[in-house]
């Protein structure tokens with residue numbers, strides 16, 4: 235057996251013997267501690283007793299001790315009582331429960347530790363971030379909400395940190411979001427001059443605003459709603475049965491708009507078709523619509539044969555014919571407007587009535603056109619995109635992010651109002667909006683949630699109003715009803731509500747949807763592809 239093993243064994247034996255001895259002598263230790271306590275108490279009493287009373291006290295104690303001594307087994311009983319009281323007094327007081335660690339303290343310490351590898355410099359003489367450092371060295375101020383979640387934080391960082399590089403910033407933003415909770419969105423305000431980063435957790439946007447008539451000026455389209463930081467304006471909206479003031483994201487169209495066309499990108503199911511429908515419903519009271527549904531899912535079938543809707547096309551043949559007409563119509567309008575200007579008279583109404591070209595998934599048709607060697611619908615958009623502003627023709631395109639690369643450069647360049655819906659990464663944000671987002675999106679986003687950028691303005695958060703397909707049986711009845719109420723007439727429900735009509739029992743939402751279906755002559759459900767358009771040419 236080696237010396238080391240002997241030593242180990244000896245140490246173990248000594249430890250075991252020590253433990254046993256401690257167990258064995260524990261009662262004696264307890265009583266000893268109690269006796270010491272009694273002795274201290276007696277000394278204290280003796281010191282506190284006035285001198286003139288010490289003699290009688292001593293005499294009384296001695297008489298008591300003699301009495302006990304004379305009692306049969308008195309000494310034994312006295313000894314047992316002394317031991318028992320010493321054992322009681324010698325108990326150790328229960329250790330006070332250690333205070334609960336402060337949750338805010340723990341969270342900030344964890345965030346500091348997570349940031350340290352990214353913000354510590356090996357050659358820094360007075361580092362803000364070190365492995366054994368304290369978060370108070372680097373964090374200037376913080377705020378937690380009632381649920382103990384971080385809602386504001388100011389972070390100092392060393393001057394050598396590359397805060398101008400998007401990738402370096404993104405790393406820090408990811409770390410902060412990871413530690414503060416991915417369920418919320420955060421705004422990151424980088425103050426490059428003072429090397430400080432201010433982080434603010436953003437409250438979720440309202441998702442219960444349904445389609446309705448918004449209080450806007452002509453030519454203004456409400457893309458959705460944002461937070462108070464996104465705009466200084468609010469409009470009244472009906473929300474959850476009451477009227478509330480909400481900050482809208484407004485897009486201005488028309489001859490004075492610098493951003494007359496819009497491109498909305500989104501992952502599948504993120505709500506781009508819903509945005510298109512919402513724009514259609516707002517545009518219809520003042521203008522005419524041409525709708526191209528490239529995916530052919532019939533999501534815009536509710537617009538078929540509506541007054542003001544020239545056509546809803548789902549086929550390549552129909553889309554090409556509609557867009558050829560739209561290009562010619564743009565040129566015709568330009569001719570009329572030029573002639574009116576030349577003669578110094580007001581332009582005729584047929585040249586100034588807004589015309590909207592709404593295209594959902596046009597790249598699907600582009601692929602088809604390529605395969606069939608037919609004109610690409612995107613090429614036919616060139617004239618409306620270039621001259622639409624003067625001719626009052628507005629182009630709105632909704633496309634899947636996956637197909638964004640298949641959009642023509644003209645389309646991308648001319649659509650200066652940008653929307654991106656669904657989960658947004660920093661790269662996608664830059665691609666879709668043409669600018670870096672200073673917000674990190676939440677891990678899960680509700681349908682219709684994203685960001686909008688009108689022209690060169692900073693991107694803002696966006697929640698599109700719930701404008702469901704009224705033919706979608708899975709959609710909540712009241713949301714379908716809200717859309718049906720906004721569709722221009724030839725709606726049986728509207729006729730029934732007219733004063734001359736006989737009193738009819740109130741229709742259930744399903745009846746209303748069925749009325750709508752009967753009127754349109756299409757099948758209920760998302761796959762109502764057999765849309766019969768009403769072409770204008």
Ligand SMILES: Nc1ncnc2c1ncn2[C@@H]1O[C@H](COP(=O)(O)OP(=O)(O)OP(=O)(O)O)[C@@H](O)[C@H]1O
Nearest residue numbers: 500502503504505506507508681682698699700702
């Ligand atoms: N703002 C919104 N509020 C409530 N529900 C919404 C909203 N936007 C979309 N939805 C719902 O989400 C689902 C998908 O929406 P939509 O069809 O508009 O997505 P999409 O982006 O067009 O998807 P796809 O590209 O697959 O057609 C639908 O059921 C729709 O009713």
